[in-house]
Amino acid sequence: APTFFTSAANAFTNAPGASAVTLGFNVPQSGAYADEGADELRAYELAVKHLNGEGDGGMLNTFSSKVLDGTGILGRKVEYVTGDTQTKSDAARASARSMIEQDGAIMITGGSSSGVAVAVQGLCQEAGVIFMSGLTHSNDTTGKDKKANGFRHFFNAYMSAAALAPVLSANYGNDRNAYHLTADYTWGWTQEESIAAATESLGWNTVNKVRTPLGAGDFSQYITPILNSGADTLILNHYGRDMVNSLTQAVQFGLRDRQVNGKDFQIVVPLYSRLMAQGAGENVKGIFGSTNWHWSLQDEASQAFVRSFGQEYGFPPSQAAHTCYVQALLYADAVQRAGDFNPCAVVEALEGFEFDGMGNGPTLYRADDHQCFKDVLVVKGKDNPSNQFDLLEVVDVTPAEQVTYAPDHPMFAGGELGTCNPGA
Amino acid sequence: MGILEVQNVNKRFGGLQALDDVNLNVEEGTVHAIIGPNGAGKSTLLNCFVGRLTPDTGTVMFNGQSLIGRKPHEINQMGVSRVFQTPEIFSDLTILENVMIPSFAKRDGAFKLSPFAAVKAESAIRDHAEEMLGQVGMLEKRNMIASAMSRGDKRRLEMAMCLAQDPKLLLLDEPTAGMARADTNATIDLLKQIADTRPITFVVIEHDMHVVFSLADRISVLAQGHVIVEDDPQNIKGNPKVREAYLGDAHDD
Amino acid sequence: MSEFSTLKAPAQRSEPAFFSCWDMHAYYGESYIVQGVSMNIHEGEILALLGRNGAGKTSTLRAIARAGSPMVTHGEIWLDHQPLHEMSAHEAARSGVALVPEDRRIIQGLTVEENLQLAQIAPPKGWSIERIYELFPRLGERRKQEGVTLSGGEQQMLAIGRALARDIKLLLLDEPYEGLAPVIVHEIERTLKEIRALGITTVIVEQNAVAALKLADRAVILDTGTVVYDDTAQHLLDNKEMREQYLAI
Amino acid sequence: MGDIVLQILNGLDKGSAYALIALGLTLIFGTLGVVNFAHGALFMLGAFCTVTFNKLISFQRVTLSETETTAWGSPLEIREPVMEAWFGDFGLWLIDYSVLASIVVAIPVMFIIGVVMERGLIKHFYSRPHAEQILVTFGLAIVLQEVIRTFFGANPIPQPAPDALRGMMDFGTLLGFEPGRVPYPTWRFVYFFFAAAIIGGVFAFLQFTTFGMVVRAGMADRETVGLLGIDIDKRFTFMFGLAATVAGLAGVMYTPILSPDYHLGMDFLVLSFIVVVVGGMGSLPGAVAAGFLLGILQSFASMNEVKALLPGIDQIIIYLVAVIILLTRPRGLLGRAGVMED
Amino acid sequence: MFGSKISDSMLMILFVIVVALVPLLAAPFGAGYPALMQFFAIFGIFAIGFNILFGLTGYLSFGHAAFLGVGSYSAVWMFKLLSMNVLPALFLSVIIAGLFALVIGFVSLRRSGIYFSILTLAFAQMSYKLAYSVLTPITNGETGLQLALDDPRILDGERVAGQLPSPTFFGLDMNATTDVAVLGMDVQLNVGYFFSAAFLVLAFWIAMRIFRSPFGLMLKAVKTNQNRLNYTGVNTRPYTLAAFVISGMYAGLAGGLLACMDPLAGAERMVWTASGEVVLMTILGGAGTLLGPIIGASVIKFAEAKLSKFNENVVEAWFSFLPEGLGDSIAFVVAKFVGDGWHLTLGLVFMLVVTFLPGGLVEGARRIGGYLGRRGHKGDLDKLGSNVQGGKSTTAE
């Protein structure tokens, strides 16, 4: 196995000293996802506070596992370093390497794109540290690119599709002609595949699947062909700026005012986030999508988190913040339970771990692929928001079992998890 | 048969007949001057010799080979060098480097990939370049950057660059324009000396009659794209057509 | 007059002049080119500025006209009581300086007439364009042609015409005969004589020293950026030694 | 058939955006000889003029509720729009038309930004190599965009078009198509005509005023123009201000089409350079022609039929066309010899 | 270093010493970790190569990142298919990048000036766009090409089950690092760094020979007056093409090395800003100089790596010695320039350097050296190839 520190006497990479342990928060600080990155960082800082016993403890109090007691991790104070992924695989890896090599980070977490997640996950596997991914929605992260040292708390494209399909069927019926606009890269493809499969099994017909370049800005040339294509539903497999723009323009082209085949034309955005909804403004009203978590959830854990985040920063957390906060806690908890910082011990502690009290109901970190299985929220753009954060309304909480799939599901086939690598 | 034979060359620019059926025969080893009013087409004609322009019709033969359609560097490799009307030099390089480059081109041909040879080690080339600079009286300025020179100096530098190639045919477009009288005289002497010691043929365009009559063995007079006379210097001076079209009535000196 | 009294006067200067420049030093970057030039010209006089290549003639003219380079670091330049040394190029031009540069600098993309019109945009306006065409009928014939496609001689006429289109007090001519056929040289010579008749103060730089001296009242010879001769033109024509030393004629 | 008409409309509207951006860029390059990598940033600043204006006029008075609290326990903020309260219907109208109204603000603001930029930075680079101009303006572009990010965040901020201009126009009926076949968003027509007006105005200004002649002359030879008594610097400064205004207005009007964010400029930068170069450096008509050409080609390349034949063609069409045009027409569509070839 | 006359061999020796000492010299700046030191060396190579084209011929390529990317992809494919040994990977990187450069250069060099720049930009953007999407089977798109457990690697023997191998140089693991304590600092001696550094030294040596060769002189002549060169019997196209291919091969080597240090090849490596980055490096350091590009590359990579890591916590710690209110407000301002504001600093630095040091950092050092030396031996720094213009005191050798 490759060794990052041949001379180190330790059994694993970056074994922490007696008093402190360093975590690496690798988030996008520049580029289109910088706001998401900033929110992720806020969540991490909050998590560190709570782990170190400062603040109100947040979800530590609701978490079903009770081994964390506000004294850091295994008695070591939690410290952290940050880096900029720039939402580029290369840059993210360079940044992660610097945290591992220079700052002695023992765990890397964060990121806001599947490309970055897969790339950094690969690096962490080679370096022998744990990777707790941030925002990554592609099936591949825990599918063909899964790694033993990597874990995903976020949901994925398949789960979005599984959660959305019943709602779509209930609202729009089983006789629809769907037209996909898809961001032309891996995440887009997996989402397109998942949604198409799910809707087709409802009985929908897929009229066309059109790939659009990332960052196209003006999508009008992809929207006009929809007008006379016979489609009555548009699925936007876009995220971030692309989604904001394509949705805005689709509305501008009057798609939502159209009648096709005697039905009202509908738009679906399978993956939603509050920040995106903010960017798209009015246009999201009434549009269905799915999301990993939303601050309006009424369970105790979510409320605890919203409260401590809101008090700290003055506004509610995004789903990105939620996932990252949870990931930090889950890592700390796993170490604590294992009684060891050794990545392999952590992997063992996390594999098959079942927990509750993190906002999505009872959750399982599945051993086969290191994917979390939990409830998925189906949301809709709110018609009458009461404030600037109140943009999405939860229409359905799809129970975990409904979105669970077999580890060898064809959409996730291809890769091997491998074995955990402690780096020495 | 001459070293440079030009037959029925025509060149149009839009509505302008810049060269109108030009015929010219330059004998090997002579100094052939081309004079004529501004805009007569002299520079245009020279451009047709070096591959900058392609004549619309007509032939240009050098040493029995056609020059038409050849690229500038090929023509130069055949032994034709040219001094431009507005000096064309390597203004960011030193004077010495300016003269070494043509020497390299002469020795190595149109292209040679020699990434590991050292310029420093090329003493033969440098000595030759310095000799050329000595001849035009610029040796002591050899380490100056060319752009910092006055126009007269640039012109002399360009001459040294051409001479460094030891060409068979040297085309000079107003070599002494803007030169001080002392330097003009020195240039005349230099050209004379070269003409005497080397088997080189000159084609000179010049408005300074002092230079023309000191150097030329033969003179062609171009006016409105057309050769109106070709003759010996003595006859040209007296030719009334030439006086009218070019020299003007008050001409003296 | 009174302005001059505050200056420390160089030796040869005795009376206030229409144009005078004073211990002028100028640099191109780090190269020191104009090294303390002083000269005076009376109103209506023609001064021939002579010297070998690289002596600094062009640089001196450009310094007077306040062109961007060379940079004048020291010295004063006065034209009709106006301190040119405090001005930028366009202010100097508005104060009555006109430079006919050595490479004519006809503006690309503009017709003959536009080149002339351009000269009249900033005040003060000089000759009317029609009057310039009277002086140079050839320009009139080619008024719609793009300026840069003119032949060398015509371009020179245009450059001089452009100067006359402004109301000028000082005309700076840099090698007006260069590259021109003898017939044209005669033509330009005639023009300059007409200009002299108009009483425009002129500095002419010319390699053809004899021609310049015939036209000029006074002569200044420059050598490596300093004045080595300043006297009447006739005197220089008579002074064989000087002529041989500096002009090789 | 209807699809083709739609794609042509699309290309026209895309092309007018490209042309407008390229116009400002060429103006700066053509008159000042400066390769301005901050041009995209000017476009972005224009868009943020609208954002700021919108934020200002939709200013809300905040009072803290005494009874209700937020999910995190702090008192709920009750927001009351001030415009409406103070100005009634006019306030509402102004908010509705904020994009158009912000033009009034954007013109002076962008002009001043352009002037400050030219006086403060660009003028030192007139005689410097293009590579250095690129570097310094690129640095400036980064600085501008980061400053905007500091104030407005990285997330796009929606700027809806006025209600009256938000719908569709059934363009097809004018051409005899059945209703609903060829509809096109009204705002995009507005953009097209706006661009045409600006382009026409700039052309007329440069072609039919002596100012234009002077600037063209100054571009060919600054020094000589100065020696003719013309204070070319002032006019150049004005030109820079004008170019910045054109870029800014292009940005203002584009906000309903593309929700502005701080990165907007960089996305347009490469594209606008390609448009300018394909048109021929320094040629205004070239820039406009290339803008429309590339816009239309891009639309066609995105048609499903075309993509089926050549997968991925829509991703590279702009670059591919640039390569082909530059290889067949050495100086772009309408470029002059000698400009920017060294 | 700048005060005395330096011969080429002295410069070379100095260079080797400095390069060898980087792990020690960089440690106090928090830059002494393998990833960053490898970047210094690798991007140094990239910039040196770019400078051979841009610095000498003046042709400003805006698409050089494409060659870097191609080099990386080639190397990773070699790792996947053949062996984890770095030599075949680097060999293929250089060859493929060279071929790629030959094709693109052949077409692009038909134009000059900005038209050339845009042609190269267009080719590079096409490569990037295709690599990102349509060519995903070859490039693995957005994620980047990575090693996988089921890669064939036909030449390599058995490996640890469930673990990815890492690139080696005949058994020397690129990742292997030895920690040594020097003066209380943790100095990391990393195989990959020294391996890259060896290539940097080689690249520097070749560049120096090119600068001093008649070939290099011809390239400089191309930059100042291509027209004259044509009428001097020189065919400029082969020269420019050779320079283009050589610099493309440098880029390929750099790309290959990147993959050797960290076996992933991402499409983002080819995007236009990556091409812009090498332009920035070269100009920041000093275009046309020998050392400039390396310095520029190191400075930019250093800034990129370090600035982004200073989050608000770190900054607050810096100013914690100040009185509460003051410290906080200074920290507040400073924090805008680091962490997620690091781009702002980068932009400002570009502007300042270009405005006040047109010749780049090398020029700045020369000025300081000249100022300190006061004797103004300008010729000395010309050794480093800086272009001194117009000075009468310039000496050639």
Ligand SMILES: Nc1ncnc2c1ncn2[C@@H]1O[C@H](COP(=O)(O)OP(=O)(O)OP(=O)(O)O)[C@@H](O)[C@H]1O
């Ligand atoms: N590329 C061109 N396009 C259009 N017209 C041109 C071009 N080159 C030259 N001409 C025109 O052709 C004519 C002949 O020009 P040429 O330069 O040969 O004259 P010349 O005899 O060298 O004059 P001079 O003594 O003034 O240098 C001129 O009228 C000139 O304007």
Ligand SMILES: Nc1ncnc2c1ncn2[C@@H]1O[C@H](COP(=O)(O)OP(=O)(O)OP(=O)(O)O)[C@@H](O)[C@H]1O
């Ligand atoms: N742009 C420049 N940069 C640096 N040095 C220059 C520049 N222009 C001219 N020089 C130098 O200044 C000196 C004077 O040049 P100037 O052009 O004034 O001479 P001149 O007397 O007009 O010569 P000529 O008769 O050849 O035109 C020369 O040594 C020249 O090398």
Ligand SMILES: CC(C)C[C@H](N)C(=O)O
């Ligand atoms: C940010 C994520 C939720 C979506 C992103 N585009 C991805 O690749 O996964």
Ligand SMILES: [Mg+2]
């Ligand atoms: Mg001529």
Ligand SMILES: [Mg+2]
């Ligand atoms: Mg001169």
